Amino acid sequence: MRVKKQKRHRKAVRFYTACFGFREPFKVLCDGTFVHHLLLNKITPADIALANALGGPVKIFTTRCVLGELRSLGDSYAESLNAARNLLTARCDHEKRKSAVSCITDVIGENNSEHFFVATQDAELRKKFQKVPGVPLIYGLRNALFLEQPSAFQHQFVRSAEEDRSHMTDLEYKLLNVKKKNVAFEEAKDSSDANEDKNDGTLTVQAIQTNFRKKRDLKDTVQFKRKRAKGPNPLSCKKKKPCDNTNNAASVKGRKLFNNPPSISFPFPVVITYASLAWYA
Ligand SMILES: [Zn+2]
Numbered sequence: 001m002r003v004k005k006q007k008r009h010r011k012a013v014r015f016y017t018a019c020f021g022f023r024e025p026f027k028v029l030c031d032g033t034f035v036h037h038l039l040l041n042k043i044t045p046a047d048i049a050l051a052n053a054l055g056g057p058v059k060i061f062t063t064r065c066v067l068g069e070l071r072s073l074g075d076s077y078a079e080s081l082n083a084a085r086n087l088l089t090a091r092c093d094h095e096k097r098k099s100a101v102s103c104i105t106d107v108i109g110e111n112n113s114e115h116f117f118v119a120t121q122d123a124e125l126r127k128k129f130q131k132v133p134g135v136p137l138i139y140g141l142r143n144a145l146f147l148e149q150p151s152a153f154q155h156q157f158v159r160s161a162e163e164d165r166s167h168m169t170d171l172e173y174k175l176l177n178v179k180k181k182n183v184a185f186e187e188a189k190d191s192s193d194a195n196e197d198k199n200d201g202t203l204t205v206q207a208i209q210t211n212f213r214k215k216r217d218l219k220d221t222v223q224f225k226r227k228r229a230k231g232p233n234p235l236s237c238k239k240k241k242p243c244d245n246t247n248n249a250a251s252v253k254g255r256k257l258f259n260n261p262p263s264i265s266f267p268f269p270v271v272i273t274y275a276s277l278a279w280y281a
Pocket of ligand 1: 063064065066092093094098103104
């Protein structure tokens with residue numbers, strides 16, 4: 001059962017790393033209810049428990065507003081407040097303290113650009129974040145931690161984002177139309193040989209096209225580069241005559257050779273037989 005749970009958690013973490021760019025160390029944003037639950041159920045040390053649940057190292061965050069809310073709850077939450085003070089603080093820019101729910105909602109924003117895992121015991125808040133793309137949710141149940149599976153909304157969001165990427169954007173469509181018009185115009189211009197009178201409209205179209213080409217580094221036509229041998233065919237050329245310097249060097253070398261003739265040695269003993277002398281005679 002435990003292995004099954006771990007597999008489900010790994011799969012969910014893979015979904016968020018692959019589709020939303022989550023990276024280790026994973027950042028976990030806790031509210032007061034979650035910190036209180038950790039202490040109540042002795043899920044400590046919290047970073048190791050969370051790292052085991054997510055399958056990677058973690059950094060645990062809270063916000064100043066969450067600390068303020070815990071402080072306002074009095075002595076019964078004093079221990080949780082002390083524990084939460086040891087956590088890292090995520091920036092929330094709230095000068096006047098907000099409720100933990102609205103503070104965390106603000107920090108997550110529209111698309112959780114900071115890549116936080118949100119850890120809370122507040123079921124309502126978790127439900128709310130299921131409607132925000134790229135917000136993984138953690139909660140505790142007695143002494144175990146659970147990572148919620150990606151919601152149907154989040155799966156749908158990823159699918160439609162993929163579809164959008166595979167289609168042309170409005171800007172790309174407009175630029176393509178401009179390009180088509182421009183090509184048609186150039187063809188017409190070539191046939192009527194009207195090079196001199198360019199009107200303003202064409203110039204704008206051309207300017208847009210050049211800008212577009214500069215930005216995207218596109219070329220109008222496919223350019224083939226033919227491989228050609230450089231220089232004349234070496235098989236049909238005479239050999240280069242050696243220059244004077246080399247001549248001199250060769251003659252000096254020859255002279256040297258002549259002055260000191262090399263001794264000829266045979267690899268085998270030469271036996272001059274009587275019969276061979278007779279043959280020469
Ligand atoms: Zn805040």
